[in-house]
Amino acid sequence: MHTRERSLAGQVAIVTGAGSGIGRATALAFAGAGAHVLGVGRREEPLKETAAAGENIEVLAVDIRAEGAPEAIVETAVRRWGRLDHLVNNAGATAVMPLAETDARVIHDLLALNVVAPSLLAHAALPHLRATSGTIVNLSSTYGHRPMAGGAHYSASKAAVEQLTRSWALELAGEGVRVNSVAPGPTRTDVMLHAGLSPEAANDMYAYERERIPTHHIAGAEEVAHWILRMAEPAGRHATGQVVTVDGGLELV
Template structure:
């Protein structure tokens, strides 16, 4: 696989949500290293500042993308700063371990608000600018967007929704020259489980369980997921749209 530096993002402008850690951090840095000017968005200012220190092409915007008017604020910030928008990476998301017997309305609402509604509003706000640039949207799904997840059905449902949005938007926007794809990571070593409020020992147990099921015998690395996001967003890939690329070490085959 070529490194991000060999890809053609020079003078392109990208927005990456959830840029303070994990896959979002890795994607923001990789895009900047590939020549893009990147607006990294997230709720944690200190984490975003750490991302920004990785490359001079990165600007940050601490913000809750679920807040009223957030989508317009994010897109306006990028366009006012650099005059255009070429790529939206909808990476921010949250997970939840919630068996049916423990169903909580607020958890369901929060999952769909961050994982489905906010990315939809960001895509809507970005659309006029992506039309001008023949740009691209990459949604970050999950291997559990297309395979069952006992004890986490509602999280899986949000990712399944994102995959269907990806396919439908791809068909809708192809005549306008806008590509829409998704990357679906499997279990990846990030802080998403800890951010969901799970204690460290539970996180370790879950990672061990997942690692033992993955055919390649290891968890994913955020940097390799970022590499695939860049590959599918590469402006030269004008004939690739509506795809969901799974990066999970073969887990979806089981």
């Protein structure tokens, strides 16, 4: 996906979870806007596919939850391009887990990936973002601010992301660092498969959600990436602490 203007020319962005779905689309969107992009993910081959799909994208295969990973990721980008302007905390996981089936490991893993890792990445990136008056865009979910039966812990992790976004925005506004969140609704990616659903079950869920969404449309990853880029662009410099919900009106029903 390419913008008509190279609004981020010469700038540098880190995008986590860049090997597929919204992360890949976001890496391509930022590169299309002129940014140098470091795409981060656990699997090297999908990352290479992302890099091959666009210009100005380099990749780093690492588990962002690993000890020292946040610092290594930021250092890689700064060493390569000499600055850092944008951090997109996209990597995350979902889990279908009713209360009766609560599993401690699932809870710990969700919080480690959805809350702790983005926090430590933002911490590592902060000195560089201060220097460039940069931005952080955190990925939430429509279920970060509406209930999800059978997915309470996932919803809670995304509610935490939204509060981190607002609190960091307030904390950093005086230093020129903007922090916003994009909250997608159901989006056609492979996240449901990684959550353990079969392709058939995932399709059934999309069909169910499509009927509930007022626009009767399941978003594509590029449609979400559009809004992530918008929140990072200089034209959006007066927006901070916002959660932009991109769900076809699902949060309204």
